[in-house]
Amino acid sequence: MIEILRSTKQFDIFRKNLDKKTIGFVPTLGNLHRGHISLVKESLRNNDITIVSIFVNPKQFGPNEDYEKYPRTLGDDTNKLKELYRSEDLIGTDKQIAIFAPESIDEIYPDNFSVNISLPELSNKLCGLNRPGHFDGVSTVVYSLFSIVRPNKAYFGQKDFQQYLIIKKMIEDMRLDVQIVPMPIKREVDGLAFSSRNQYLSKEERADALILTRTLGEIKNVVKNTIWSEAKPAIDQIINESLKDTRWDYLTYLDSKNLENPVEKTYMLGLFGAFKLGDTRLIDNKLVEIKYA
């Protein structure tokens, strides 16, 4: 059974009746692709109720970003979730999907909503440098959605790895009673990570977009197969060479635990890239274990 709830009031009533059912939550901006669907699938497997929020959150878009043109496709999204529900053979079971798709911004930010939640140390790097205020918008809306949805588990894709770390730390610092579940990146056959922004790309840009994924893959291979003392200078060289292409916003590596520069005991390295194709900016990342001996 799939329900669509268009206001917070409506949602609150729905929520009140869930008693002791376990609740999985997949917050999205809508325009669902296979990445999102993999989160919903995982939530369905592990919870009685799966709530998918669809809300294009103005606070996480900068003044010159694509808030206005961001694709709003509630009808299609609903159909995709219905199709998933059917294909997972859930019809007739107690498992339930609810779509929380607030009809207006006021549903999430009522009455001169004034709170801003930020995690400056984790935000002021990578995407945060090029998108000031973006992660404040993300943490604030995710907190707000958590406060409405009150899920047991929340599913986040690792494509937005920095976002995942920020929400994880927010949950910890704020002692929120939510378990965050990171899910692996979903990719097209040629390796490009699924993103709602891929559809902005021209044919040529779509071809060039592979530079992002391929470069990260190349770096990953070096780290994976080489002892770190040798890998580090090698990947520094790849990065320096790559950055001559000015379409890179950033291409770098950090400790995947805290986004700090890797230190001697760093176990898992995160490789992070952002690449501009015309007006479209895509991000991707890969994790790789460092080899010390």
Added chain:
Amino acid sequence: MIEILRSTKQFDIFRKNLDKKTIGFVPTLGNLHRGHISLVKESLRNNDITIVSIFVNPKQFGPNEDYEKYPRTLGDDTNKLKELYRSEDLIGTDKQIAIFAPESIDEIYPDNFSVNISLPELSNKLCGLNRPGHFDGVSTVVYSLFSIVRPNKAYFGQKDFQQYLIIKKMIEDMRLDVQIVPMPIKREVDGLAFSSRNQYLSKEERADALILTRTLGEIKNVVKNTIWSEAKPAIDQIINESLKDTRWDYLTYLDSKNLENPVEKTYMLGLFGAFKLGDTRLIDNKLVEIKYA
């Protein structure tokens, strides 16, 4: 019965055993005076358990403020609460006071605590102008304490009126399950509002401190007894005259509901002053109903 809890772990264990008891919360920086005591008294009256936190929160002090010298008097504070418990005739009853006095800063801000909670619209005025970051520190610590204490009611003195409004709005925006209870300002016989900072004053400064309270009282009388169209120019003149004394940080009036400039339908005016005496800065305020006809 009075218990003292010195770590969050200890507190969590204590909290787990409270079942369905009602919990009143009085967050303080310690150095309790009659203002604080009036909050504790009110909480005792209305709740099974009253939790008084004593924590000098570094985040709410600016780099040139009195964090280091702020009086830490846990022994005296405990005695005052014991005395109150006795004088309120609570010995042998089920009513309980617990003092949550974290032994170190890490108890409240563990593991590179990174979250900052701000309410910029309410914070960037009055005390916020002269104390950048102060209210972020306040809302962040109060949120953190709420997340640990999980009270039903929280008591705040109206001397820090801006702080009260910020916490009230934070509770609302964040959908926190806490009822905020504002309590009237407690004053010395001569009218000076109780403050832990009063003890910093020299004899002469202590005498001059009355300028703060008296000026606010004078303005209040005008507003109370005069129709607003006439009161406004009269109080503007008092304020302009007063501000020639450069010891004022600010002296102004705002809508007490939202700290905006009063508009036609403003019901309750807030009169706000901050006054410097040597290194000490004192604040005070009064509320007064506007007379329109």
